[in-house]
Amino acid sequence: MSPMPTESAIAEKRQQILQGAMEIFLHQGYEGTSMDRVATAAGVSKITIYKHFADKEGLFTALIEQIAEQRFNRVLGGIYLEKEPEEVLRHIATQILQLIASDEQYVAFFRLIMGESGRFPELAQLFVRALPQRAWKVLGNYFATHPKLDIANPEATARIFTGTVISYAITQYILHGEQIAPMPSDVLIENLVHLIVNQSSS
Amino acid sequence: MSPMPTESAIAEKRQQILQGAMEIFLHQGYEGTSMDRVATAAGVSKITIYKHFADKEGLFTALIEQIAEQRFNRVLGGIYLEKEPEEVLRHIATQILQLIASDEQYVAFFRLIMGESGRFPELAQLFVRALPQRAWKVLGNYFATHPKLDIANPEATARIFTGTVISYAITQYILHGEQIAPMPSDVLIENLVHLIVNQSSS
DNA sequence: GGTATGAACTATACCGTATAGTATAGCTAT
């Protein structure tokens, strides 16, 4: 019979290509990335890439899909909602900001998704579903059900919370605002948490 | 003597080039833009572009500088802080969101700045200075001085306010989240304004 | 164990097109 390579071997090559593609796409953008450079970075022949992916666009979308899936698990995967609301919220915000600040690939991924969202609207929506929308659901549910909180609109409050945190990350880390417009992250977080936890229900 | 063109004529040509550059750069990105297409769009010979700008990068930075300057005046230029805080804040947030939602060029500009912020960090910082930083200053000052407001940290509160609004715009309009994660803007704004105005100072 | 098989790979060259930037020559309006 025809000798078959193990399925895992095929999957490994595919992973290897995606790994090389990540290095280049994340830092050079879609148009700035050449298939030759991806091939070199992946340690793979260019034609092998075209055996695994239809074309440059297919490789790019596969890459974004994988990153969007992988990254979510790291942000909200290990969140515990057991303690006092004040501590829970402070912990979530701190964790998100630390993750972004310490992971250059994360920042590059945001830049790529935003920059290409005009030409790849479906990928942008995939990203929204994979990250912010999940965060809104987890937080919205938390706000709605926690006995100590009396929050008028849990969904809107979830958007305020995540929006504040993400906007901070964008201006400070993505747009290099750290030096020109400094603000300690814990000051922002304290004020944000205080605002939400001590919400008056007039 | 040598016939001299009026200074305004030179400035007009420069404007004409920048106008053409805007059409292409905003929608095709930096790498996706060719100088030939810019020349055609501007109705100008390619060599004329190089008489006015050193190279592609110089044209690009000049374009971003101009847009960053122009656009600020439209957002916060005509803001009045005279009425009740609740109404003032609601008006500012509504105005920002309406402007972004109705102006495709604005959205394209955001995408461009974010996408190229890795390769053009100085331009990203220019943007931060021209838009969010000015907004933080105006709002922070308003929060600090308004007699009816008792806000613990005006600067942090200004970041919460603008961060919520901008993040909403990003997920809904830039990342095409409108259909997949709808939320009426006035619901968000009402909750945000209420949170800030009725802040308890415990 | 040895050997043939065939899928997946590599290296390299190639095609047609497009790029950033320059050179040349001629036009236009003051």
Place this chain on the structure above:
DNA sequence: ATAGCTATACTATACGGTATAGTTCATACC
């Protein structure tokens, strides 16, 4: 007369994608 323009052609390089020819290696059979 001349500064500033246009049109066109050019150089050298790079692109996405394909073609060719040869290599590796797990399997199937003897």
